[in-house]
């Protein structure tokens with residue numbers, strides 16, 4: 650797994666669990682979403698009723714799962730977790746829904762990947778707190794309505810735009826998480842170091858924060874790698890020198906680019922003269938799956954102004970050439 654990929658493996662999920670904020674007050678940054686959500690939750694608590702369904706959108710690693718857990722904790726109810734890809738058939742979802750207890754929170758990660766029949770079943774469940782259980786087959790089939798307890802659905806998606814409008818409309822509140830400011834990531838790193846029981850110097854926390862692609866998951870991961878370095882090769886101290894040395898070992902550059910990012914940019918400039926070049930061609934050139942380049946490397950590179958997307962393909966920007974220490978062709982203007 651890449652050090653700067655924003656997704657998490659199952660093993661990493663376990664390491665992450667220890668670092669998760671447990672309350673809204675503990676949740677660093679994202680002031681707007683935090684404020685909005687705390688209103689929704691306080692109002693529901695005041696009324697003694699379950700809140701509206703909540704949709705959380707934003708790139709991986711920014712805290713959607715964490716917020717779902719916090720919502721359940723703040724409401725004092727338990728959380729059930731499932732995901733779009735885990736639900737193969739509408740019946741799987743019906744089974745989950747019918748086993749919910751009153752007031753529980755159902756977290757559906759990657760909700761945009763639900764299959765159509767499950768999605769349709771979910772609309773009805775969210776709106777009418779009912780599922781129609783189909784018994785029998787063909788002409789003799791009939792639907793038996795089954796009423797559900799009042800639950801709160803919390804959906805997470807990397808792109809709210811991918812959700813069909815009818816499903817999106819069932820959510821009373823949508824919170825959009827954006828990449829974190831460096832100052833917030835410094836707080837994330839410092840807080841996590843405290844939980845890991847290690848002292849970190851402020852300069853080291855800033856260094857890690859500035860190389861974390863605006864993503865708490867990556868910040869926590871880099872912190873663990875710096876801790877390893879300090880323990881094995883350093884004197885145990887998490888200072889600036891340790892942070893720099895560790896991140897050099899892991900090939901994370903000062904802007905948070907890693908080897909794949911640099912390979913993509915270098916190919917774009919040196920093999921294709923700055924483009925435009927198609928994504929698949931670019932991916933093959935660096936020996937990666939097009940999907941990996943598209944979902945892992947590209948969004949960050951585009952956001953940083955290090956790659957441009959045009960209808961004819963990917964292009965290098967002036968910034969790309971500069972970052973690689975190369976001279977741009979005379980006609981490069983942006």
Ligand code: ADP
Nearest residue numbers: 665668669677709710711712713714715865866
């Ligand atoms: P997502 O579900 O959006 O992919 P997660 O909620 O799993 O992201 O968060 C990934 C990791 O980042 C978790 O270990 C969590 O502790 C940490 N994290 C995310 N957001 C915050 C935050 N606002 N403050 C502190 N840590 C955070």
